């Protein structure tokens with residue numbers, strides 16, 4: 001009986017969440033107010049990271065930019081400042097090197113979480129990929145890392161809900177091809 005009730009609950013909730021998602025596509029949602037927030041962007045030296053920095057720049061935030069490529073960081077910071085933003089700090093940082101990440105800014109995804117959960121406030125955004133949802137010919141290593149990113153971020157989201165920390169929001173972004181140079185030469189229908 002329990003199994004049947006659980007299954008019925010799953011089906012009803014699945015339908016409700018799909019309807020909710022569909023409605024949100026049609027009905028415009030109020031945008032989140034990020035005024036006064038600190039926004040840390042990794043990979044901010046080019047591509048999507050730089051675009052994010054430029055999008056956040058006019059929104060009254062303090063920007064913290066990380067990238068391994070210091071020239072790219074300088075260029076992003078310059079472009080952000082040209083938009084009239086003064087609260088921008090950039091740090092050369094190898095996000096794959098745990099020691100360096102701790103030394104440079106004393107924070108990582110893991111290190112941010114205690115402060116966020118204490119305040120029950122914050123937003124973690126993981127830029128994964130559509131290749132984190134389906135396997136792709138020729139992208140086995142990339143897919144493996146992106147499946148890991150999606151699994152990690154989704155589990156974190158559920159752990160936060162289970163802990164009652166619903167003030168800490170999470171977003172997983174799964175883009176298709178974007179013309180940043182990362183996938184130059186790749187073809188798709």
Ligand SMILES: NC(=O)c1ccc[n+]([C@@H]2O[C@H](COP(=O)([O-])OP(=O)(O)OC[C@H]3O[C@@H](n4cnc5c(N)ncnc54)[C@H](O)[C@@H]3O)[C@@H](O)[C@H]2O)c1
Nearest residue numbers: 043045046047048067068069094095096129177178180182
């Ligand atoms: N471009 C696409 O089509 C696409 C599609 C899906 C997902 N994505 C994802 O979006 C994210 C950004 O991609 P992009 O297209 O902007 O690429 P990009 O190459 O333009 O930017 C990536 C940035 O990350 C920096 N970087 C690389 N290794 C680093 C390290 N170890 N430490 C710190 N910084 C490092 C690079 O210097 C670069 O500035 C990536 O995670 C990528 O997998 C991109």
